[in-house]
Amino acid sequence: MWYPYWYGAPYMGYGMPYPPFYPPYPPTPEDELRMLEDYKRELERELEYLKEELEGVKARIEELKKMIGKE
Numbered sequence: 125m126w127y128p129y130w131y132g133a134p135y136m137g138y139g140m141p142y143p144p145f146y147p148p149y150p151p152t153p154e155d156e157l158r159m160l161e162d163y164k165r166e167l168e169r170e171l172e173y174l175k176e177e178l179e180g181v182k183a184r185i186e187e188l189k190k191m192i193g194k195e
């Protein structure tokens with residue numbers, strides 16, 4: 125089928141080629157609880173990682189201060 129060169133895809137006629145938007149169904153309380161518990165565990169792991177990272181940064185700052193004789 126022939127279509128003008130400025131179309132990104134073959135011409136399919138008038139109208140939107142996408143289905144109408146339907147909002148997601150609200151989760152059940154059990155699903156929401158499970159999702160929140162998973163999210164909490166994820167945040168706790170991230171917090172532990174950030175604490176370790178912060179300790180490493182503090183140690184490096186102290187090391188650099190000692191190297192330049194600033195303390």
